[in-house]
Amino acid sequence: MPSFQSLILSDLQYPRHIGDVWSMLENSADTLKSLAIKTPEGSELERFITHRGYVKKPIALPRTELSLQKIQDLHIEGIPYLHKFLEECAPNLINFSNLRMLRLDSCESADRFLLSELSVYRMPKLKSLQLFETGSSLMFDGLLPHLGELKLETLVIALHRHEGRIGWGIIKRELSGSLKRLWIQHMSSASGPYRLLDMTNHHFPYCDTFFPNGWPNLEEVAIDTHYLEGDAVRTTFSHGN
Structure with missing residues (x-):
């Protein structure tokens, strides 16, 4: 062989x-x-x-x-x-x-693996984490507050429709300084990050919103457009970071 x-x-x-x-x-x-x-x-x-x-x-x-x-x-x-x-x-x-x-x-049933292995001690060189329909919303509640230690450059979280709401805002708090690529997707019509990304009642320069400020290294974003409501959508991504 x-x-x-x-x-x-x-x-x-x-x-x-x-x-x-x-x-x-x-x-x-x-x-x-x-x-x-x-x-x-x-x-x-x-x-x-x-x-x-x-x-x-x-x-x-x-x-x-x-x-x-x-x-x-x-x-x-x-x-x-x-x-x-x-x-x-x-x-x-x-x-x-x-x-x-x-x-x-x-x-399926990968929570124990993710919680035990995803740490700066076990994976000190990890730069890209991509989870497609893997991991429960309960698992993410325990994992997200510690992801900042990994200094990730790429993060993909694509949740299955049956999973509940997770702390999307924690992603910005913990990883905004290192991320270059971010993909957020949730197939649930009830638990997706609608409120987090809703720009309807916000105005430029959007200092208190998830996007666009506060991401010094972000180069690529993949988010279902139906999460983004209001006329501010075009402005958000035209102004960049």
Whole structure:
């Protein structure tokens, strides 16, 4: 098996594929810098891990002691109970101290992983955190006040529609000094950041609003336009920071 610097392992459908993943990585412990592991929604692998996690039984998948010492970018999609999965199947796989980018897509029941691993002590080099439909609103209540320690440059929070309201304002308080790219999305019509971003009753220079002031390094913003109400929307983004 060759050694890799970058590897995307997609369409992992069945539990037996986990053993194949470990075999693919076997010779890349000292070379791999970018890794993506993806299982499609509704796959047998996803259902298997979900059931084992829900009933609190061992996941019972192939285990590896492999350690990816140079990993910098990690993208995981569709693997539930991530903390339990890594703890039981690959406890040494990710060298979090070198991680610069972490992206999680549709990883159900990832709260324990996020709360235990997302810290300046575990990930001192992390610059990009991207969470797509991963993490509960309750988890974010505990996580957001501590994100400022990480000095993130990129933050993506795209919440599932069934999640409740989170403290969006904390993002500005904790991360406005370091963020260069920000993506806010909430599929809920009731819990999205409408009030936070409502510009209807504010006027230039908008000193008391979420945007545009107070973000010295912000270069890119991605926000659903239906969150922004009132005629001030055009003014907000034309004046920049």
